[in-house]
Amino acid sequence: xxxxxxxxxxxxxxxxxxxxxxxxxxxxxxxxxxxxxxxxxxxxxxxxxxxxxxxxxxxxxxxxxxxxxxxxxxxxxxxxxxxxxxxxxxxxxxxxxxxxxxxxxxxxxxxxxxxxxxxxxxxxxxxxxxxxxxxxxxxxxxxxxxxxxxxxxxxxxxxxxxxxxxxxxxxxxxxxxxxxxxxxxxxxxxxxxxxxxxxxxxxxxxxxxxxxxxxxxxxxxxxxxxxxxxxxxxxxxxxxxxxxxxxxxxxxxxxxxxxxxxxxxxxxxxxxxxxxxxxxx
Amino acid sequence: xxxxxxxxxxxxxxxxxxxxxxxxxxxxxxxxxxxxxxxxxxxxxxxxxxxxxxxxxxxxxxxxxxxxxxxxxxxxxxxxxxxxxxxxxxxxxxxxxxxxxxxxxxxxxxxxxxxxxxxxxxxxxxxxxxxxxxxxxxxxxxxxxxxxxxxxxxxxxxxxxxxxxxxxxxxxxxxxxxxxxxxxxxxxxxxxxxxxxxxxxxxxxxxxxxxxxxxxxxxxxxxxxxxxxxxxxxxxxxxxxxxxxxxxxxxxxxxxxxxxxxxxxxxxxxxxxxxxxxxxxxxxxxxxxxxxxxxxxxxxxxxxxxxxxxxxxxxxxxxxxxxxxxxxxxxxxxxxxx
Numbered sequence: 001x002x003x004x005x006x007x008x009x010x011x012x013x014x015x016x017x018x019x020x021x022x023x024x025x026x027x028x029x030x031x032x033x034x035x036x037x038x039x040x041x042x043x044x045x046x047x048x049x050x051x052x053x054x055x056x057x058x059x060x061x062x063x064x065x066x067x068x069x070x071x072x073x074x075x076x077x078x079x080x081x082x083x084x085x086x087x088x089x090x091x092x093x094x095x096x097x098x099x100x101x102x103x104x105x106x107x108x109x110x111x112x113x114x115x116x117x118x119x120x121x122x123x124x125x126x127x128x129x130x131x132x133x134x135x136x137x138x139x140x141x142x143x144x145x146x147x148x149x150x151x152x153x154x155x156x157x158x159x160x161x162x163x164x165x166x167x168x169x170x171x172x173x174x175x176x177x178x179x180x181x182x183x184x185x186x187x188x189x190x191x192x193x194x195x196x197x198x199x200x201x202x203x204x205x206x207x208x209x210x211x212x213x214x215x216x217x218x219x220x221x222x223x224x225x226x227x228x229x230x231x232x233x234x235x236x237x238x239x240x241x242x243x244x245x246x247x248x249x250x251x252x253x254x255x256x257x258x259x260x261x262x263x264x265x266x267x268x269x270x271x272x273x274x275x276x277x278x279x280x281x
Numbered sequence: 282x283x284x285x286x287x288x289x290x291x292x293x294x295x296x297x298x299x300x301x302x303x304x305x306x307x308x309x310x311x312x313x314x315x316x317x318x319x320x321x322x323x324x325x326x327x328x329x330x331x332x333x334x335x336x337x338x339x340x341x342x343x344x345x346x347x348x349x350x351x352x353x354x355x356x357x358x359x360x361x362x363x364x365x366x367x368x369x370x371x372x373x374x375x376x377x378x379x380x381x382x383x384x385x386x387x388x389x390x391x392x393x394x395x396x397x398x399x400x401x402x403x404x405x406x407x408x409x410x411x412x413x414x415x416x417x418x419x420x421x422x423x424x425x426x427x428x429x430x431x432x433x434x435x436x437x438x439x440x441x442x443x444x445x446x447x448x449x450x451x452x453x454x455x456x457x458x459x460x461x462x463x464x465x466x467x468x469x470x471x472x473x474x475x476x477x478x479x480x481x482x483x484x485x486x487x488x489x490x491x492x493x494x495x496x497x498x499x500x501x502x503x504x505x506x507x508x509x510x511x512x513x514x515x516x517x518x519x520x521x522x523x524x525x526x527x528x529x530x531x532x533x534x535x536x537x538x539x540x541x542x543x544x545x546x547x548x549x550x551x552x553x554x555x556x557x558x559x560x561x562x563x564x565x566x567x568x569x570x571x572x573x574x575x576x577x578x579x580x581x582x583x584x585x586x587x588x589x590x591x592x593x594x595x596x597x598x599x600x601x602x603x604x605x606x607x608x609x610x611x612x613x614x615x616x617x618x619x
Binding site for chain 2: 029032033050054061112115116118119120121122238249252253255257258259260261262263264265266267268269270272273274275
């Protein structure tokens with residue numbers, strides 16, 4: 001078994017302690033607001049399937065282009081270090097320059113993603129919480145593992161520490177999509193696999209919220225989850241090539257990263273007005 | 282002469298008097314009715330502008346581009362007369378001869394670049410955009426806010442020509458709202474126009490600012506997809522006929538933002554009973570309020586939808602009522618009592 005597969009399974013594990021279990025991606029508000037019917041458990045699951053399909057599409061158009069771009073940029077600079085191998089006579093100064101460049105790219109894209117979330121406090125809060133969660137899993141977990149001792153690994157560990165330091169200072173937010181893209185490069189996960197994992201995680205999180213909201217039973221969730229493979233696969237086929245563009249004003253006025261579900265966005269914004277809630281978002 | 286579809290609006294207060302200029306070229310027309318500065322307590326001189334287009338709408342291939350600038354002490358109020366109609370896409374060469382073979386030539390674009398000086402207010406209060414069947418409409422708005430400037434931005438749309446049974450039947454609706462701060466150049470009142478109207482170009486973004494100065498970006502894309510089920514936008518909008526995005530930012534309109542905040546604190550979402558019909562759920566206006574706090578730009582972002590455009594307009598009107606005291610009764614009436 002190769003290392004990438006093993007790490008993919010670890011990241012896909014629902015026990016990955018990023019705090020994702022407190023987020024419902026707007027499902028709880030959609031249920032209480034009546035957009036998704038509570039009777040979904042018995043006879044009619046259309047509104048729930050509609051919710052998860054539409055929000056997965058939104059995720060593919062809104063956040064996926066962010067983590068794909070982070071992955072591209074980080075891999076571009078960091079992969080030469082991995083290819084050069086551990087035995088290569090790495091010049092410490094060069095490695096530092098590479099790390100500084102990658103950090104700069106991450107900060108820039110993260111800042112832009114932050115402006116995309118600026119009109120949705122609920123989504124912003126969830127993204128920052130989970131991004132911070134994953135960053136500390138990396139720093140306190142993966143960063144200390146033996147295989148991160150490589151030249152590439154050490155450069156990544158340096159970047160992650162800097163990122164956490166900047167996040168504590170409030171100079172960067174470390175959103176979920178940006179941290180996810182970087183951590184995948186650090187762990188040697190390919191862009192295609194990262195994209196699959198990113199979408200899988202999103203869908204899994206919504207299902208897990210649906211089960212806890214008693215919207216679907218755990219067995220039914222398994223059945224529905226099987227069927228989601230086709231949808232996610234078609235989403236990736238159509239949108240995996242997208243990268244957020246942020247270099248010119250044309251880019252800012254462009255369609256590289258957009259949201260596609262105004263009503264879901266609206267309902268998610270209602271979250272803090274729910275009478276009682278079990279999720280944070 | 283400005284290029285086709287290009288226009289500019291500028292207003293400033295000098296020695297207690299309002300001075301305004303505007304220009305526009307076919308198919309765009311800008312008119313400025315007189316407003317009576319009838320609210321003595323108001324710190325602003327109201328300057329009202331109607332953004333009109335010949336033919337009452339936007340034809341595919343049209344490129345509307347407006348630069349607007351509000352100087353200190355001005356309340357620049359930008360209105361339309363009736364909803365902005367985006368007509369259906371047709372396979373006919375548009376009248377704009379600058380259009381070359383390009384996918385974007387099939388689409389219509391409306392671009393609005395606004396600069397707000399410190400101590401100025403801009404209220405962008407158009408009627409909703411209505412996209413006809415098969416329309417492809419792009420709306421791009423960038424607002425550069427100097428520290429101490431204020432903005433009320435209403436961006437809203439309807440499902441289409443409902444009287445003709447057209448609901449969510451357009452090909453594409455793309456709306457992006459960018460809020461930037463920190464000017465990057467020192468010529469905030471010039472309106473460079475060299476590149477305006479060229480295909481695929483945003484036109485003269487001029488002094489709006491650099492990429493790093495963006496503090497908020499709201500980009501909504503509704504596009505018909507060939508892939509069928511997922512990606513089609515009409516399902517989730519099934520019971521909605523009007524959708525609004527509102528920004529209330531800056532010190533002059535804190536009292537308006539506060540109205541939304543209070544309601545957000547007060548009104549809890551009542552858990553929906555599963556025996557009610559889905560239609561019943563959508564009968565009233567659904568809304569959410571999000572706090573905006575981005576590098577000194579403070580206020581709220583509001584989203585609201587309703588199965589009725591009139592109901593949504595009434596809902597918005599009630600919440601913006603305090604604007605009357607800020608922009609004056611006559612300016613207010615032009616929008617809300619028209």
